[in-house]
Amino acid sequence: MPRDDKLSKWMLGLVFLMFIGGLLVLNTGAPIREFSESENRMLEQLPSFSLEKGMNGTFTAHFEKYLSDQFVFRDFWIGVKSEADRLMGKKESNGVYVGKDGFLIQKFGKPEDGDLEEKAEAINGFAKSLPGLHTYMMLVPTAASVLEEKLPAHVTGDEERTYMEKVKEALSKDIAFVDVYPALRSKKEEYLYYKTDHHWTTRGAYYAYQELGKQMGFTPRMQADFRIERATDDFYGSLFSKSGFRHVLPDSIDLYLPKDDEAYSVEYASEKRSTHSLYERENLKKKDKYTVFLNGNHPLIKITTGSGDGKKLVVVKDSYANCFLPFLTAHFEEIYVVDLRYYEDRLDELIQENHITDVLLLYNVNTFLEDPSIKELASQR
Structure with a gap:
C-alpha cells in the first residue's frame, strides 16, 4: 500500500477517534437535563443500581434510555437522522409517522x-x-x-x-x-x-x-x-x-x-x-x-x-x-x-x-x- 494511502487512512482514523472522544468529553461534562422543552417530556435520569435490577435487566434498560435522553446535542442529531430518513422516502422517524x-x-x-x-x-x-x-x-x-x-x-x-x-x-x-x-x-x-x-x-x-x-x-x-x-x-x-x-x-x-x-x-x-x-x-x-x-x-x-x-x-x-x-x-x-x-x-x-x-x-x-x-x-x- 502506498505511503500516502496509509497516511490518509491513519489521519481519517485519528479524526474519527478525536470526534468520538470529543463527544465523550462533552457528554461527561454536560449538565443532566430533567425536562426536554422541545419534546415536552421528562427525560430519563441516572438510574440507581441494585442486584435485583441488574439481574432482571431493568437497570440496563433504564441506563440505555438515560444515555439516549442525555446525549449531547440530542435535538440536532434527531434532525439529521430524520432528514436522511425523509430523503430516503421513509414515513416514520422516532415513533412518529409522516402522514398525508x-x-x-x-x-x-x-x-x-x-x-x-x-x-x-x-x-x-x-x-x-x-x-x-x-x-x-x-x-x-x-x-x-x-x-x-x-x-x-x-x-x-x-x-x-x-x-x-x-x-x-x-x-x-x-x-x-x-x-x-x-x-x-x-x-x-x-x-x-x-x-x-x-x-x-x-x-x-x-x-x-x-x-x-x-x-x-x-x-x-x-x-x-x-x-x-x-x-x-x-x-x-x-x-x-x-x-x-x-x-x-x-x-x-x-x-x-x-x-x-x-x-x-x-x-x-x-x-x-x-x-x-x-x-x-x-x-x-x-x-x-x-x-x-x-x-x-x-x-x-x-x-x-x-x-x-x-x-x-x-x-x-x-x-x-x-x-x-x-x-x-x-x-x-x-x-x-x-x-x-x-x-x-x-x-x-x-x-x-x-x-x-x-x-x-x-x-x-x-x-x-x-x-x-x-x-x-x-x-x-
Missing part, C-alpha cells in the same frame, strides 16, 4: 402484558373505596385512529381502538365510560388534532365536552356561547421536535372564551401562587405554546368558579385535559386538577376533605397505557 396533508402522527405503542389490567384494577379499587362518588373515565383516542386516513399506506388505527375497548371492558360498571371516539370520528374533516403536536385541538376538546355533558347530566354550552380567539398561528409541537421532520407548516391554537364575563380563582398549590386566568399568555412566546392552557402540567391546581350549584370535581389527568378544563368552569363550583405523575399526597384524602362529588379520569390512550403512575391509585385507598 402535512400531519405528523404519533405511533401507537402496545403495553406490556398485564399492564392494562393492573391499571384498570387500581382504578376499580379506588372508585369502590369511595362509595357515593360519581366516577367517570374519558379515554381519548389520538389522531392515529380518528384521522386514520392520514396515516401512511398499510398503517391503521385498529390496534389503538382495540386497546381502548379492552380498557372499557376491564373497568367496573360503576365507572361511567365516556366514549368520545364516535363524536370525534364524525367530525374528522374538522381541525381536531394538531399537525405537529400529539394533543387534540381546543375544537376537538369541545366536542368531547359535549359528550361529557350527556353522561354527567349538565347542559353544555354551544359554540355560539364562546368567543373563539386565535392565540397563535406559529405553533410547532412535540411531534415536530421528536420526529425531526421539518418540512411541515405550523399549527394554530384557539381559545374558547365565554362571551359572558366570568370570575375565576386559579391556585397552583406546589408553587403557592394564584391567578385569575385559565391561560398563561406569556407562554405563547415559548417553544411549547400549548402550555398557554393552565401553564402546562402541575401536581395540583384548584379552580374556584362560584358556579355549579355546589358540585365539586376532581380531574385526574394528563396534558390532554389542559385545554379541556376551561369548558367545565360553568358546571362546577370547585375543580381540583391532579396529575399523578407529580402529585405526592393522598388523593382519597383530597376527595374526602373537600367533599368532592365527581371524579373524572381524562387521559389520551397513549399516555394511559404508558404512564405507570396510574397504578399508584391502588395504594391511595
Whole structure:
C-alpha cells in the first residue's frame, strides 16, 4: 500500500477517534437535563443500581434510555437522522409517522402484558373505596385512529381502538365510560388534532365536552356561547421536535372564551401562587405554546368558579385535559386538577376533605397505557 494511502487512512482514523472522544468529553461534562422543552417530556435520569435490577435487566434498560435522553446535542442529531430518513422516502422517524396533508402522527405503542389490567384494577379499587362518588373515565383516542386516513399506506388505527375497548371492558360498571371516539370520528374533516403536536385541538376538546355533558347530566354550552380567539398561528409541537421532520407548516391554537364575563380563582398549590386566568399568555412566546392552557402540567391546581350549584370535581389527568378544563368552569363550583405523575399526597384524602362529588379520569390512550403512575391509585385507598 502506498505511503500516502496509509497516511490518509491513519489521519481519517485519528479524526474519527478525536470526534468520538470529543463527544465523550462533552457528554461527561454536560449538565443532566430533567425536562426536554422541545419534546415536552421528562427525560430519563441516572438510574440507581441494585442486584435485583441488574439481574432482571431493568437497570440496563433504564441506563440505555438515560444515555439516549442525555446525549449531547440530542435535538440536532434527531434532525439529521430524520432528514436522511425523509430523503430516503421513509414515513416514520422516532415513533412518529409522516402522514398525508402535512400531519405528523404519533405511533401507537402496545403495553406490556398485564399492564392494562393492573391499571384498570387500581382504578376499580379506588372508585369502590369511595362509595357515593360519581366516577367517570374519558379515554381519548389520538389522531392515529380518528384521522386514520392520514396515516401512511398499510398503517391503521385498529390496534389503538382495540386497546381502548379492552380498557372499557376491564373497568367496573360503576365507572361511567365516556366514549368520545364516535363524536370525534364524525367530525374528522374538522381541525381536531394538531399537525405537529400529539394533543387534540381546543375544537376537538369541545366536542368531547359535549359528550361529557350527556353522561354527567349538565347542559353544555354551544359554540355560539364562546368567543373563539386565535392565540397563535406559529405553533410547532412535540411531534415536530421528536420526529425531526421539518418540512411541515405550523399549527394554530384557539381559545374558547365565554362571551359572558366570568370570575375565576386559579391556585397552583406546589408553587403557592394564584391567578385569575385559565391561560398563561406569556407562554405563547415559548417553544411549547400549548402550555398557554393552565401553564402546562402541575401536581395540583384548584379552580374556584362560584358556579355549579355546589358540585365539586376532581380531574385526574394528563396534558390532554389542559385545554379541556376551561369548558367545565360553568358546571362546577370547585375543580381540583391532579396529575399523578407529580402529585405526592393522598388523593382519597383530597376527595374526602373537600367533599368532592365527581371524579373524572381524562387521559389520551397513549399516555394511559404508558404512564405507570396510574397504578399508584391502588395504594391511595
